[in-house]
Amino acid sequence: MAPLPLSEPSGRFLSMLEREQIAAGVARGDSIRAIARRIDRAPSTVLRELRRNRGASPHYRPRRITRPPRRAATYSPSIAQARADRRLARPKATKLESCHRLKVEVYRRLRLGHSPQQIRARLRRDFPDDEQMRISHEAIYRCIYVQGRGQLRQELAACLRTGRAVRVPRARAKRRNAEAGKQITGMVMITERPAEVEDRAVPGHWEGDLIIGKNGESQIGTLVERTTRFVILLHLPGRRDAATVADQMITQMSRLPEHLRRSVTWDQGREMAAHARVKAELDLRDGVYFCDPHSPWQRGTNENTNGLLRQYFPKGSDLSGYAQHYLEYVADLLNTRPRQTLEWATPAEALHQILSTPPETDGVATTA
Template sequence: MPRRDAAAQAGVHERTARDWDRGIRKIGNARLHPDGRRIDYKTGVSTTVCAAPASLSAVEAELHPRFLTVTERELISDLRRQGESLRAIGRALGRPASTVKREIDARSAEGVYQPHRAHRAWAASRARPRQSKLAQDGPLRDHVAQKLRERWSPEQIRNNLLLEFPGDEGMRVSPETIYQAIYVQARGGLRREVAVALRTGRTIRTPRRTGGARQPRFTHPMIMISDRPAEVEDRAVPGHWEGDLIMGSRNETAIVTLVERHTRYVLLGHLPGGHTAEEVRDVLTALIATLPEHLRGSLTWDQGSEMAAHKQFTVATGVPVYFCDPHSPWQRGSNENTNGLLRQYFPKGTDLSVHSAEDLEHVAQQLNGRPRKTLGWATPAERLRDLLTTT
C-alpha cells in the first residue's frame, strides 16, 4: 500500500514513516542516520557519531540463536503468503518445521501472521515485571510477618498456610520467596529485623566449616555410638534422647538441652551457677526424673568434658549414655537443629544465667508447639501427647 496509507494506519506522520524506511531514528531534537550522521533538525548542525555495527539491525538487538529474530519472522510471513509449506519455511530458516508451526499458531491474529506484531508480542512475553508477593501489603504478608515474629521458619510458614487456608490460592508462598524477601531487606539495611526473623541471625548464607580433632577426656570409658542399639538409630522406639549444652558469653554460662528422637520433644535444664560435670549431672538427673519409665531409654551426647560424670548419671537414672565420634554433630542431628532454634531465644555471646527456670520452660513450650516437617507438620507436643495416651 502507499506509504501515506500505511502511516495513517500506524498512526504516525508520513515523514516519520519515510525516516523508518531509511533507517533513520529520532533522538531528542536530532535524527540519527544509519551512516552515523547526527543532524539537529532545529539548528541544522550535523555531527558524526560512532556508527552501530553492521550486524545489528535498527529494529532489533542481538539475540541468542535459539530465538527467532524479526528478520526471520518477516521471512516466515513472506513465505507463508507465497503458499510455502511449513517444512519449506523451516528449511529456509534452518530451523525445524515444528518451530515454524508453533510460531504461527501462537502469534497469528485472526488467522493472519504479522511479523512485527508477532515480534512485539514475543518481546512483551519475555518481560517479568511482576512484584514479589511479600512486597505487597495484604493478609499474606501480614501472616508471614506474624509467624516470623513467632520465630517460625519459612518452610513451617509455607506448610501452615496450606493447612489454615486450604481453599485460598492467594495465601500461598514458597520458602524461597520468604528467604529472598528477608535477604533483600537485609541488604537494604534491616539487619536487626533479620536477626529476629531467622534463627541463625545471618544476613547472607554461609558455608559450614569443620574444626580440628578433640581428645577424649573421661576417666570412665565411653560407650560409643557404634554400640548403640539399632532401635535407637531408626527412631522407631520412643524414649531415646540427644543432649548438649548451648553456651553463653565467654563459655561461662550454659543451658542443658534434651531432644527426644522420636517426637522431637524438647526439655531445657537450668544451670545458673556453672556447667561443671557435677552440675550437668545433677540437672540431667532431675530432667530424666520427670519422665515416665518407658521414656528413659538412652542419652546420646558429644565428647564434651561436661559429661565426665556420665557413669554416675547412668547409675542414678538407669539411662545409658552413648558418645558421638569426634566432630560428628550429624550423629545428634535433632539436637543440633534444636540448638539452632534456641539461638533465637538465647543469642550467642549473651549471659544465659539471667534466664530463670520459668523462662526456659516457656521457651520449651513454644518450641514444642511449632509444627515440624519431619512429623508431617504435627507438633512435638501433639506427638508426645498421643504417645502418652496410647501407652
C-alpha cells in the first residue's frame, strides 16, 4: 500500500498527523511494518513510539516488531505528543547532575586515571543491581568537553590520558588527514621502500619531520640518517610551505656525497608536496617515501631524535627565534653524543667511517 500524503511535513520527529495514523493502525490491529509503510517511516520508529507512549506506564515494552500486542493499554496521539514535547524541552539535566552518587564515583575514578570506558565497565561490575549507577563513556566525555566549565573542566580533562581540553571528532580528524593526503600527488608509500632500508645495512636513507613550536606558528625541520643517526636541522623560522621546506632540504642535503643521498621517508604532511622536486634536484636514487597516517613508528629513528631535540627546543616555545648557527650547534651536540646503538661511537664518527670507505658499487655489470 502506498503511503498516504500528510498535511504537514515529515521531518526528524513524528508529527501529530503521523501519530493519529499510528493510533488508527493500532486500533485496526495492523502490524508495525504495515503502520510504518503507511506513514513512510522505518518500523523501528513506530516501535519506539509505541514503547515510549503507549499506555499509562512509561516502562511498557511491546515484545514483537510484527504486531502490537492486544491489551487494554491504548495509544493516544495527544498524550504521545505532549510527552514528546516534554522530552524535547531544553536544557535538560545530565545523568551525572541528577544522581549525586554517580557523579562522585565518576569524578573519583577520573582522578585515579581511569578512562571513561573503564569507568563505564567497572560501574556495571561494581554495582550490578543498581540501575542508577550506569553511564556510558560518551556521557562522561560530554560532561568533560561540553558541560564542563572552568577549573573543573581543566582538572577532569587533565585526568584523561590524552590531557586534551578539547575533543577532536574522529570523523573530522580522518577527513583532515584524507584531505592532506589528497594535496600530495604522486606519493610512494613506505610499503614500496626497498628492503635494504629496514636492516640499516646500507647508509644514505633518511627520515624527516617537523618539530612544531608554540601555537603551531614556528617550526624546525629534522632529518636523521638511519644507519649512523646523523642529524641535520632545517632552518624554517617563518614558513613551512612546500617550497620553503624543499629549498632547505636541497641546500642542506646537497652537501652530502651522492652515495649518502638514497631516500627520504616523511609523513603525509603538506610540507612535502614538492617531493618530486626534492628527488630530482638531490638525485635521490630510491626516491621519497610516505608513511601511513597515524603511524609514527614507521619513522622510529626520527621520532626518537625529535624527542632528544626537545631538550634544546622545549614544547610550547617559539622556535622562530633560533638562528641557523644555533641549529648547527645543537645538531653538532647530538652528532657528537655517544650512542649505545652504535656501540658507543658517535653519529659523527660513524658517518666519518662511511665517508672514508670507498662506496660500494651496486653490483650491476656494465657492458661496452
